Amino acid sequence: MLMNKKRLLITIIVLLIALIIGIVFITAGRQKPAVLDSKVQMTAFNAGLETKAHAPGYGTTYEIFVYSFCDSDGDGIGDINGIRSKLDYIEDLGFDAIWLTPVHPSPTYHKYDVTDYFAIDPVFGTLEDYEALIAECHERGISVIMDMVLNHTSTEHGWFKEASDYLRELPDDWEPDSSYCQYFDYYNFSRESKEGYAPLEGTNWYYEARFWSGMPDLNLSSTKVRDEVGYILDFWIKKGVDGFRLDAVTSYWTGDPDGNVNFLRFFCDTARSIDPDTYIVGEAWTDRANIAILYSSGIDSLFNFPFAGQEGIICNILRGSNSASDYVKALNSSDDAYRSANPSYIDAPFYTNHDMARSAGYYALDQGPQTKMSYALSLLMSGNSYVYYGEEIGMKGSGKDENKRAPMYWSDDPDDPDVCAGPPDMDEVKMKFPSLKDQQEDELSIYSWFKQVIKVRNAFPAISMGKARLDETVSGDTVAAFFKECNGEDPVYIVINLSEETKTLSIAPDGMELSAVLNTNEEKIVFENGTLTLPSYSIAIFS
Numbered sequence: 001m002l003m004n005k006k007r008l009l010i011t012i013i014v015l016l017i018a019l020i021i022g023i024v025f026i027t028a029g030r031q032k033p034a035v036l037d038s039k040v041q042m043t044a045f046n047a048g049l050e051t052k053a054h055a056p057g058y059g060t061t062y063e064i065f066v067y068s069f070c071d072s073d074g075d076g077i078g079d080i081n082g083i084r085s086k087l088d089y090i091e092d093l094g095f096d097a098i099w100l101t102p103v104h105p106s107p108t109y110h111k112y113d114v115t116d117y118f119a120i121d122p123v124f125g126t127l128e129d130y131e132a133l134i135a136e137c138h139e140r141g142i143s144v145i146m147d148m149v150l151n152h153t154s155t156e157h158g159w160f161k162e163a164s165d166y167l168r169e170l171p172d173d174w175e176p177d178s179s180y181c182q183y184f185d186y187y188n189f190s191r192e193s194k195e196g197y198a199p200l201e202g203t204n205w206y207y208e209a210r211f212w213s214g215m216p217d218l219n220l221s222s223t224k225v226r227d228e229v230g231y232i233l234d235f236w237i238k239k240g241v242d243g244f245r246l247d248a249v250t251s252y253w254t255g256d257p258d259g260n261v262n263f264l265r266f267f268c269d270t271a272r273s274i275d276p277d278t279y280i281v282g283e284a285w286t287d288r289a290n291i292a293i294l295y296s297s298g299i300d301s302l303f304n305f306p307f308a309g310q311e312g313i314i315c316n317i318l319r320g321s322n323s324a325s326d327y328v329k330a331l332n333s334s335d336d337a338y339r340s341a342n343p344s345y346i347d348a349p350f351y352t353n354h355d356m357a358r359s360a361g362y363y364a365l366d367q368g369p370q371t372k373m374s375y376a377l378s379l380l381m382s383g384n385s386y387v388y389y390g391e392e393i394g395m396k397g398s399g400k401d402e403n404k405r406a407p408m409y410w411s412d413d414p415d416d417p418d419v420c421a422g423p424p425d426m427d428e429v430k431m432k433f434p435s436l437k438d439q440q441e442d443e444l445s446i447y448s449w450f451k452q453v454i455k456v457r458n459a460f461p462a463i464s465m466g467k468a469r470l471d472e473t474v475s476g477d478t479v480a481a482f483f484k485e486c487n488g489e490d491p492v493y494i495v496i497n498l499s500e501e502t503k504t505l506s507i508a509p510d511g512m513e514l515s516a517v518l519n520t521n522e523e524k525i526v527f528e529n530g531t532l533t534l535p536s537y538s539i540a541i542f543s
């Protein structure tokens, strides 16, 4: 009898244990079904990552070339309402700001020669469309950055036409008088032919036009021109624009950095006097030393050109001309140079823009991993990181400017109404990677990679706000290992394998755990007992 009771008790205990194991097993299976379904580790591993708040300006911005992005009305030209229809797409990718190339009326497709700073080009839509875009962006927490081209106008701008008409009527032996025509002061006219000057038709005068004769340079030292800039800023900031991207700031005064600093300071002071939170980023296509000089103006951001493009630091590392550890060293020297000029600067990393060949053409034999890793190096930089539309699907485009601005490759469907016709005179651009529609189905596509990298960037604010510290014991020619640290945020430790072989690395990430993975293939990233197994072209993030 006693024996039977004992047996019954044991049987009950065994059954209970089996039941508990069963429940645990089923629950685990239910909690992480993606682990079982996904063949790519990052899809499941990063599934629980959530976006955390960052300081203003330290976000991720999508550059939209308006003419080629999305057509809403069937004329083949991208427009404001097309952009509005793609805000779900932009938000889903993890961007929290958009920069639109110029939207003001202009005779060209690119609109970098403005005829009216207070209006929207009718091919792009109406002022009401633009205001609706701003409102919808703000509802989603997306900022809108307006491209502001102030180095020059179009020759068809009313200011230039009035000044030209005045000079055409002015007798040759008379001195011009701006009290008769104030617009004479708006540009740089000269009776002598000089470098960078073009002849004014029907007169013996010349005017400064550094880019081409259709783009006369404004006289930015004129008080009246500066007043106009104030009216323009007031108009758009009150419409809700959050920031401005300043075109060609090194050409304000060609070869005179002090003049450029002076105008940038005026611009920033004027904008901030209207709204202190206005964000300003400048295009200074130059080297680190010259960018640092311009930071002394107090401008928030200047694009970090030395890291970008086919000749930049990132591409050189991917090509093997520089070591992986040089990436972190370059981050530090760049930060030192800019921070000493403006302690509150926000870096503006990017990899390509509308003036550069697209990155998918940089590595001839690459089937994806190198293109992906180069973009990760850009997106893991601190500051406000910029991505040119179409780069998230590895679009192609090089040679003439029009080819760099090919229609966003939404799908292969020739009847897809969203797909634009592209700039006039564009060559046929042959794509290397599939359309967005196809890439969205593929966990290993360029698109899926971008989404994961931005997700990781958004989940760990130390990535966009922190300072990099090289881990010299692990880093080398093809491995970059570094901490990113900033006050008030949890630090992260990042290990990047830029080689074609799997690396087995002994690491000591200060008690941190493997928290996110970025894979370019189906091999798993594993961290066990201080040993990190990092497959070819992959990234491990610890926190």
Ligand code: CA
Pocket (backbone or CB within 6 Å): 071, 072, 073, 074, 075, 076, 077, 078, 079, 123
């Ligand atoms: Ca259209």
